[in-house]
Amino acid sequence: MDRQQRESLAGLTKNWPSAMQFDVPMAGYSTLRAGGRAAALIDVHRLSELRRLLEQLHEQQLVFRVIGRGSNILVTDKGFPGVIIRLKGELEQVDLVEASDENSDALETKKIEGGELLINAGGGCSLGNFLTWCAQQGLSGLEFMTGIPGSVGGAVRMNAGALGGEIGDCLHSLECVDACGSTIRVPRSDLRLSYRKAELVGRDRERDIDALIVASVNFRLMRVEQGEIRSRCAGYLSRRKGKQPTGVASAGSFFKNPAGDAAGRLIEAAGLKGRCCGEAMVSPVHANFIVNTGKSTATDILTLMEQVQETVFQEFAVRLEPEVEII
Template sequence: MNKQQRESLAKLTKNWPSTMQFDVSMTSYSSLRAGGRAAGLIDIHTLPELQDFLVCLHEQQLVFRVIGRGSNILVTDKGFPGVMIQLKGELEQVCPVEAEKVEGGELLVKAGGGCSLGKFLSWCTKQGLSGLEFMTGIPGSVGGAVRMNAGALGGEIGDRLHSLECVDACGSVIQVPRAELRLSYRKVEFIGRIGRDRERDIDALVVASARFRLIPGVQEEIRSCCTGFLARRKGKQPTGVASAGSFFKNPTGDAAGRLIEAAGLKGHCCGEAMVSPVHANFIVNTGKSTATDILTLMQQVQETVFQKFAVRLEPEVEII
């Protein structure tokens, strides 16, 4: 990022609740507690701020990534030349949609893209709204979960998705109904052309908010269900160490953790990065691992599993 680009971003955000930060280590912004430096980082609190900021980035020819809660990203030690965006304020709130939006007994709920999944599920429980209990214990933000169609224990967030509100590089707000999306395992794609008759790539947009179809239920039953899902996750996954959750996507008809364990890689280390002895599909940072350590271990796991089982594991974690 050159001086002129820095000055433009600094000027735009001068009176915002959060001003631009430059040359930021991403170690504190990743649940893996590792990563290189980003040229810039900003917290954005409102939809108009987001629109103005994306327009400025476009004019300055700067790339960006929204990092949510940092639970599924790893910035390489080379660093990121653009701006990391975190959605805050209005863009992390939850609220029910107008009463007339109720469809077939289901209530539409709007959650900001920056809202943590934990906060969202807690709100749903208190309101007696069911449908996403299986997401309990999954870290990250609503926007990030939607972008990768996150899921667990047989469910996916896309099962309850109604529509998205996105912002493009030109600052335009685009309403995307569920019918215009193709959701598959850990992937979301647009079908055809959306808005301005141009093809869209979800990676080029920011998910400002998402609406979900939820089912009115009994608060205590929903809370009990969430508690049960959380207990199942905690009993099988490492705790007390830095990780990004499941590191690899499950190949069709199999489980990445089973393959990695069968390859004898539980406990295998590279520097201070380790394949968890608790669950083989977790790469954990046992101390001060670098991003290079984690990526080297990832490649070693991929190569060993491929040699033994002719299966190429794909990372679920986004490498930036």
């Protein structure tokens, strides 16, 4: 990014709730607590700001990447040459969509069957806050997501899930902003959701989902008694405890499970539990977690990732694919 581009981005965002920051170490924005620098980073608080920013980035031919809670990303030590965008403020809010509201989503609430309700959650909303709100409101459907430390937008992009459920199961539609700053509504039927993957199909199939920012998500949820929801959430949380490393930096499962098997089982069977590279380590608690035990660099983590891939391939002829998005 050259000086003129920096000046014009600084000028655009000067009076916004958060101004553009430059040359930002990404370790502070990733749960792995590692990573190179981004040329720029901004917290965007309104849909109008997001649209204006994307228009300008498009005009200046600058690359961007939206992140949520950084719980599934690793920026390489080379760094990211463009703008990292985070969704805050209005874009973190949650609301029940009322059938009487004067907007198209509201009209669709009437079409929802079987006592389901339509809930709109900002793409930047943390899953933890969203699930707490749902429990308070007596809205059920996503309890299995308890303990996943991401955002609503990041979880949809990854089709995050646990214990047999995926966030895609409760999706109704998305409101997205494209790389030119235009808003697009994406109904559930235009998405192909598979294991840790969301793709666009149907009329939008030519678009790349990587070029869309999920500004907000409509979910279909059911009314259930609050106590019942809380006890389900507690049950899901206790099933996680003891099986995953806690109190240590990680991005959750590092590799996707290959069809019919578990990446953790293969890594453990290859004798890699506890293997280190610098301060990156294959967790002794769960072999599919690569943890940062101190001041690991992104290069340490990626070198260890390659060693794991190579060893598992030699032992079992299975090529493990990272679930973590390497930026």
